[in-house]
Amino acid sequence: MYRYDEFDETLVRERVAEFRGQVARRLSGELSEEAFKPLRLMNGLYLQLHAYMLRVAIPYGTLSSRQMRRLAHIASVYDKGYGHFTTRQNIQYNWPALIDVPDILDELADVEMHAIQTSGNCIRNITSDPFAGAIAGEIDDPRVWSELIRQWSSLHPEFSFLPRKFKIAVTASAEDRAAIKVHDIGLRIRKGADGERGFEVMVGGGLGRTPYIAETIREFLPERHLLSYLEAVMRIYNRLGRRDNKYKARVKILVAEDAAEFRRMVEDEWARSDKDSLDAPLDEIRRIRRHFTPPKFDRLAAESEAFDAARAARPEFDRWVKTNVLPHRQRGYAIVLISLKPIGKPPGDISARQMDAVADLAERYSFDEIRATHEQNLCLPHVRKDDLFAVWRTLDAAELATPNIGLVSDIIACPGLDYCDLANARSIPIAERIAERFADPEEAADIGELKVKISGCINACGHHHVGHIGILGVDKKGEEFYQIMLGGSGGADASLGVITGRGFSSSEIVDAVERLIRIYKANRDDGERFLDAYRRLGPETFKEALYGDAAHH
Amino acid sequence: MATLRITDEGSVVDSQPKGEEISLAQWREGARPEAGRFSLSIPNTEDIDGLAEIVARFDGVILEFPHFTDGRAYSQARTLRERLRFKGEVKARGAVLCDQALFMARAGFDALEIGDGDPAGFIRALAAYSVFYQPAADATAPARVLRGAKREAA
Numbered sequence: 016m017y018r019y020d021e022f023d024e025t026l027v028r029e030r031v032a033e034f035r036g037q038v039a040r041r042l043s044g045e046l047s048e049e050a051f052k053p054l055r056l057m058n059g060l061y062l063q064l065h066a067y068m069l070r071v072a073i074p075y076g077t078l079s080s081r082q083m084r085r086l087a088h089i090a091s092v093y094d095k096g097y098g099h100f101t102t103r104q105n106i107q108y109n110w111p112a113l114i115d116v117p118d119i120l121d122e123l124a125d126v127e128m129h130a131i132q133t134s135g136n137c138i139r140n141i142t143s144d145p146f147a148g149a150i151a152g153e154i155d156d157p158r159v160w161s162e163l164i165r166q167w168s169s170l171h172p173e174f175s176f177l178p179r180k181f182k183i184a185v186t187a188s189a190e191d192r193a194a195i196k197v198h199d200i201g202l203r204i205r206k207g208a209d210g211e212r213g214f215e216v217m218v219g220g221g222l223g224r225t226p227y228i229a230e231t232i233r234e235f236l237p238e239r240h241l242l243s244y245l246e247a248v249m250r251i252y253n254r255l256g257r258r259d260n261k262y263k264a265r266v267k268i269l270v271a272e273d274a275a276e277f278r279r280m281v282e283d284e285w286a287r288s289d290k291d292s293l294d295a296p297l298d299e300i301r302r303i304r305r306h307f308t309p310p311k312f313d314r315l316a317a318e319s320e321a322f323d324a325a326r327a328a329r330p331e332f333d334r335w336v337k338t339n340v341l342p343h344r345q346r347g348y349a350i351v352l353i354s355l356k357p358i359g360k361p362p363g364d365i366s367a368r369q370m371d372a373v374a375d376l377a378e379r380y381s382f383d384e385i386r387a388t389h390e391q392n393l394c395l396p397h398v399r400k401d402d403l404f405a406v407w408r409t410l411d412a413a414e415l416a417t418p419n420i421g422l423v424s425d426i427i428a429c430p431g432l433d434y435c436d437l438a439n440a441r442s443i444p445i446a447e448r449i450a451e452r453f454a455d456p457e458e459a460a461d462i463g464e465l466k467v468k469i470s471g472c473i474n475a476c477g478h479h480h481v482g483h484i485g486i487l488g489v490d491k492k493g494e495e496f497y498q499i500m501l502g503g504s505g506g507a508d509a510s511l512g513v514i515t516g517r518g519f520s521s522s523e524i525v526d527a528v529e530r531l532i533r534i535y536k537a538n539r540d541d542g543e544r545f546l547d548a549y550r551r552l553g554p555e556t557f558k559e560a561l562y563g564d565a566a567h568h
Numbered sequence: 569m570a571t572l573r574i575t576d577e578g579s580v581v582d583s584q585p586k587g588e589e590i591s592l593a594q595w596r597e598g599a600r601p602e603a604g605r606f607s608l609s610i611p612n613t614e615d616i617d618g619l620a621e622i623v624a625r626f627d628g629v630i631l632e633f634p635h636f637t638d639g640r641a642y643s644q645a646r647t648l649r650e651r652l653r654f655k656g657e658v659k660a661r662g663a664v665l666c667d668q669a670l671f672m673a674r675a676g677f678d679a680l681e682i683g684d685g686d687p688a689g690f691i692r693a694l695a696a697y698s699v700f701y702q703p704a705a706d707a708t709a710p711a712r713v714l715r716g717a718k719r720e721a722a
Contacts, residue, residue, distance in 0.1 A: 022711035026699040033696045037667070053636065054667055136637065166701040166711070172674035173646055173704065176639025242702075253643045254615070287617075289650060292703050298719070299712040 016077055016384065017162045017306040019127040026169070027124045030131055034058050035117035042114060057137070057175075059130030060116055064436045069108045069116060070133040071123060075143035075161040075185070076104030076387040080374035083385055085126040087370035093119050098370070100355055100363040102427055102478060103182070104142050104387040105133055109434060131169055136177045138168035138249075142184045144192045145386040148307060149396035151344035155204045155212060156307045157187040160241060163295055163303055167242050174249045178256030178264035181249070182221075194389060194505035196220045196229045197481060199266050200248060205235070213237045218248060218277070219270025222475035226511050227267040232278040239300075243293035247285035251277065310382035310397055315347025319400035332407050334456055335418040340403060349400050351381075353393040353410060354417040354425060358454045361443045362428045363391035372413040380406055390427055392420065422459040423467060423532070424450035427478055431471030431488065432495070438471035440488025440495035441521075445469055448525045453532075462532055465545045468503075481505035483546045484531060485512040486524065497524040501531070501557055502549050515558050527561055534560035571659065572680045572690050574673055579694060581687045586628060586657060595622060607659070612640040616647040623648065628657035631677070636663040642675040649676035649705035666693040676705030 019027070034054070041051040048062075055061075059070040071086070078086075086106055090098045093115050094108040101107055111119060123129055132139055141161045148156050164183060168174070174181075184193040187204035195201025201217035214236045220229030236244050252266045270277050326333040341350040353373060356362050365373075373393060377385045380402045381395040388394055398406055410416040419425045426449060429435065431442030446469055453459050468482030472489075479485030485500035496518035503512030519527045532545070534557060539548045549557060572581050587605025592614065607628035610619065623629055629648060631641035641660065648654040659679035660672050666689040672680060673694055682690055703710050709717075 020715070022699045022714065026697065026701070026711075029697045029699070033693075169701050170671075170697070171702055172671040173639070173642040175671055176637055176642065176668075250643050254640060258638055258640075287651065292650075295712055296716060298716055302715065 016079055017074075017158070017303065023127070023166075024124075027127070027129050027131075030058075030129060030170075031117060031120045031124055034120060038113060038117050053135070056135040057132065058116075058120070059133035060111075060113075061134060063109070063434055065434070066110050067113055067116070068434070069111045069119060069130060070101070071106050071108070071128060071130050072133050072140045073104050073106060073128075073387050074165045075141055075147070075158055076145050076389075077147075077158065078377075078385040078387065079126075080378040080383050080385065082126045082128055083370050083374040083377065085122060085128070087367040087374070089119055089122055090367040090370065097364055097366045099361070099430070100365065100387050100391050100393070102389050102391060102429075102476065103133075103140055104145070104389055105140055106387070109430075134180075135175075136179050136181075137175045138171065138177075138181045138183060141165050141168070142182070142193055142198075142389055144186045144188060145388040145394050146192060146341070146350055146396060147187070147386075148309060149343055149345075149348075149350050150188060151342065152189065153187040153204075153344075154206060155187045155238075156304075157185040157193075157204060158307050159300070159304045160202065160204065160214075160238070161185050162306070163241065163300065164245070167245070167295070174253060177249075177253055178258050179261065179266075181252070181266070183245075189507060191505075191507040191509070192388075194478075194481065194509075196509040197222055197226070197478075197505055198229065200245070201229050202241075204238075207235045207237070211237060214241060216244065216248075218281075219267040219274070220509075221265050221267040222478055222480050223265065224262055224473045224475070225267070225271075226475065226480040227271055228509050228511065229267075230270055230274040230278075232270075232274070232281060239297070240290060240294055242295055243288050243290040244281075244285055246293050247281050247288055250284055251280045255280075309345075310384075312345045312348060312397070313399070315345075315399065315401070317346045319347065319403075322400045322403055325404040329404075331411075331418075332404060334460065335407055335416055336403065338418045338422060338460065339416075339420045343397065345397070347400055349398050349403060351395040351398045351403070351406060352388070352420045353395065353415050354419050355392050355415075356419055356425050356450065357414060357417045358419075358424055358450045359447045362426050362446050365393075369413050369415055372409060372415065376406055376409055390425065392425070418456055419450075419459060421464045421466070423453045423462050423465045424459060426450060426467045426469060427482070428469040429471050429476035431469075431477075435471065435476075437474055438488065439490035440471045440497065442469045442471040442477055442488060445486065445488075445497065445521070445524060449528055452525050452529060462536065463544055465532070466504075467528070478505060479503070480511045481509065482512060483544075483549070484528060486528075489518060491518065495521050497521070499524075499527060499531075499561065501554060502546065504546060513554060515554065515561055517562070530560045531557055569681045570683060570685075570687070572669075572682050572687060573657075574678045574680070574694065579687075579691050581682070589630065592619075592622075601625075607657070609661070610644065612638065612644060614644070616644045617651065620652050623652060623654055626656060628659060628679075629654065630659045630661050633660060633662035633664060633668075636665050636668055638663075642671065645672070645676040646705045666690045669693045670696060674700065674704040674706045674708070 203215040216233040217229035386394040428442040428446040432438040470477035481503040498518040500512030609630040
């Protein structure tokens, strides 16, 4: 993992001192809420429906056990004993008091963390593949480049007042676990024609009101030029992004209007830029890379007798292994996913006690590493197969062993009307009720991979556009209604869901989802996922299941 | 208008304009300065790259922040300094708040119209950070360069 040196440490401490002064000016009345707002937003502090909300950055989703324990401590001391993992691999606290926030930031700085640029119209927390360094088939470690971008983008003097927020994601695998095509910039590490390493640069993806899949504006960018090229993209966006209408201000609008022209302008800007000055020196990239050398794995047999015996003896363990454990690139190891989607609870929530349990497990069994995923779960990236049973037992005791990764109850949901002042409808109760309907793990396993994503308004924080089943909450004459979208995907086969028709009331929506699943089960081929069945059968079959014959009139 | 001038020796406030001012629109309509010092004010929608020959004739450039959230002039200032190598004064006008002063200085501004803002607050804000991650238009060395220097010394 990356560790701060004196420069990183100093910058974060100076940031806390600056914000402490700004909070004091607010509390004394010297600053109005209006004047304070942009300052608090630059430190991840929102004013929500009921209270302040603090969003803490977890750069590219990586955490040590020490950091996780500190997050637990903050939840206990300054909040109501829990935190909420978000779709940007961050964590949010929903109930901090303003006067405590500088102290919270100091507590975070003690463990090399911060809340810089977790909100505001700047470059947000960099996201990446949660399995970086653990999964087979990576061309490089995407964390090296994510950290380089994190530093470059922090307090950037030119790009801190952009037309809108700006999100960058990095992956190094063919399979996309970072949803890079729905980011403002998606970077895919790849090999060039002569074996040289570089990036495919995609720009202009995004969800929100008008969703777009990103366009590739450069097939291959040599890796040494990453920062100068990003500067060129950002400068064109800063110059030309719309500022008169915040719903048309994201870079996706510029790219959608004329992708070829956008590419030409970026290339022209880049051609004239001072690359020697802007690009990171090779020794700096090497320095960062040294922080991500692989852990000292033991030389193990591919199979573990203890593991196989435990699977045979304990069906619940076996079921959990089938859904929550993935192959590791190192023989004898596995990747463990910890579901934060227990049946009937808010997606992404975790108590302080559970955070401590995860920290203990990471320290003992996973080389001290934890990852947060953009699907609002956690991951222990490097667990010996021999240890899986012990890990499962501890997770089970902490109520963290729900065997539902990738299944119908592994739902992404935004905070919705329960917390958010933008929302039109509640999201969390819908997620809870769908999960309860499919609580039987046998049935959920039989349905197979099914990504349900719920947003409480068109800003799409719950990523409903890329759900196999997407659900969008709308307000209809003061009543909450839910529209269904089908066929979305945030993976390498990215696609946007298509709306099916009229919305459903809160009391109808779970039945509607069940009808979709029933028609899928009745029509699927052997081993065919919901998404693939939808793509093969087309929308009409599913619309008919939702609306009956009415769909044809 | 009270202007904070940022120099290597520190920052000072004065209200004296440095010569006369004309706008880019006036220039385009044919206005030509005769003798003395002149500054050119440029709207934040202009592509600075296309103005190289014009700005070269001026002692100073004034760039606009219609609202503090409108950051286009940061890109203009860096382009002026880093690509056009403009050596005269680059002044920020409009919504110039102390909490953005350091970004402005790093982007290449060396004069800020602070109006009735508290000069002490601006001077404090300009010194709030000692570490910077990225190269920009100012003279500060980014952390990655300092790290390299430290390794060499070791």
